[in-house]
Structure formats: structure tokens, C-alpha cells
Amino acid sequence: MKKIIAQLFISLDGVIEDPHEWHFPYFSDAMGRAVDGVIGQADTLLLGRATYDGFAEAWPGRETEGGEDAYFAKKLGDTRKVVVSHRPLDGAWRNSERLEGDLVEAVTALKNEPGEGHIAVSGSVALVRQLLAAGLLDDLNLLVHPIAVGKGDRLFRDGSDSVPLALLSAETLDLGVVDLHYGPAAPAEEASYEDAKQHLAGAEG
Template identity: 40%
Template sequence: MRKVTAALFSSIDGVVENPGEWQFDHFDEDMGAAMEAALSTQDTVLLGRVTYQQWADYWPGNTSDDFGGFINPVRKFVASRTLSDEDLQWNNSRLMDGELEDFVRRLKELDGGDIAVNGSISVVRRLLFAGLLESLTLMIHPVVVGTGRRLFEPGDPLTRLRLADSQITASGNALLTYGLRT
């Protein structure tokens, strides 16, 4: 069965929103190698509406780096209640059929590589709390952002995780990969 993974850039104070505003001065070769290794197993990407719209405006015209070479041709499924198929102009993009959790359960049954959630904080949260996310990597940067959306919120259900892997990069990023503790 296919594995569903997610990786998010995070500040030390837990902000995961708009990492492009604060993470690039700590993006180093170690982090790039870890991300490249993860991308090599993925053939499907899940995106929420907000991430899709932001990325569809940027990535189709940017193929100069490894991520652009990955994200543009890869198969992308978008979770949205407001977009239509006609709104999805980015190569290999289509809307998810039905509820997110049901769609992901069906997708996991199909042949293929890993399924990655990129960005998309709400999608990561829903899949984690539904027990459908096998791997969550937090790439914690040594920066305090102060304001912005965090992955976890007051009132979230108690969810126990196990540390599956850890790495400290040359510029001080902590790459922590968790799985659900069963």
C-alpha cells in the first residue's frame, strides 16, 4: 500500500505559514539532499486550495530548480469545495472526488509511489488526525517568526507520535520525522 507523507517548514515557535518569508537563509545542502531523497519516492501530490492557487501562479514558469522539475509534471490532486475543474489549469492537476479522507483511502489502494502533501496545512491536519498520514516531517528553522498560522491549534485531539528519524543540518535546521504511534 502507498504511503502518505507530509513535510512542512516550521519556525522554532511553530509557525508553518508563509515559509518563503523566513526560511531561505537557512536552507542548506543537507536540507536539499533530504528533500531530494523524499521527492524520489513520490509520484502523487495532494494540495489544498490555497497552496494550489499560490503555487499554480509561481511554479509553471519556474523550472530552474529540482523542485520545479518535480512539481510541474507530477500528478496533483486538489482538495477544494470552491474550485472547479476549469479553474485547474496547471499541468496534471485535478480536483479530488468526494471527501478528502475517503479520496485518500482510495488513492492509497492504487499502485504507485508515495503520496505527498505539500504545504496545505489544513490537509495535513485532517489526514494526521484521521490516521492517514504515515509520515510527518517538520523542518524546524532556527528562527522565531512570532505571527502566522501554526500546524497545531488549541483543542486538537490528543495524538501520540513516534520519532522515526532526526537530523540536524549544517545551518542548524532540525529535520524531525514522525509517524503515528500505534
């Protein structure tokens, strides 16, 4: 079964909205490798409609222009793109198709398709929330930026259900961004301060 990896740029205070307004000062070669490892190496991109429309507007032109990002733009163009949307696609960006049917059933079928590559989700926060709730997300990759934005939509909203996760890996990049990978986990066991205080420094002395 293929893994689904979702990659998000996120601030210290949990903001994921409009990363283009605060994220670029922290983009380095190390972050470029992190993005390529998830997005550039995927054999399928699973995207929400708003993210897809933004990508389809920007990346084909960048590929045609032949600038420094043309190689990555071509990668995205060559990759299969599956879009979660109720509206038909305009067909302007090659290798794009609309996900048909129930989200959980269709994504499960996508994961069961043959092949050794992974499925990547870039941005598409509403989709990421749905995949987490359905237990279909194998790896939540958060690139945590050393900035508190102070406003904007957050990945985990007030009033949402708790989501237990297990840390799979952590790496600090050169400009202070922390590259975190989380996988699904069982709910933590109940505990209280009485359980925790034995772990305080000097508690055994």
C-alpha cells in the same frame, strides 16, 4: 498501500504560516536534498487549494524561464497533482486533478492505488491536520528552523486534540535545521511524577 508523507517548514515556536518570510536563510544543499527526497521523489502530490494555487502560479513560469530551479519545476509539473478543493481547477498546470468525494474515502482510495511511490503533501496545513485526525498520515516530516517567529498560525492550535506521535528519524542539517520524521503512535500510558522521579539522575544512589 502507498504512504503519505507531509513535509512542513516550521519554526521553534511551532509557526508554519508564511515560511517565505523566515525560512530562506536556512535553505542549503542539505535542505534541498531533504525537500527533493519527499516532494521531488513522490509519484503523487496531494495539495490543499491555497497551496496548489500558489504553486500553479509560480512553478510553470520557473520551468519556462529555465533558471537554476527549472529542473525541480519540471519535476513538479510532471508529477500527478491531486487537489482537495470544492472549486473546479482552471486546468492551467498539467497533470492536475481535483479530489472527488469524501476526503477520508477518497484519500484512502488514493493510498490503495497500485504503485510503489509515495504520496507527498507540501504545505497545505489544514489538509495535514485533517489527515492526522483521520489517521491517514504515515509520516509527518517537520523541518524545524532555529528561529522563534513569535506570530502566525501554528501547526497544533490551542484547544486541538492531542496527537501522539513516534519519532522515526532525526537529522541535524548544516545550518541548524532539524529534519524530523514522525509516524503515528498509540497514546502514551498514564504516568505521574511518582513514576518519573525514579529516572532522575542519582535517584538510584
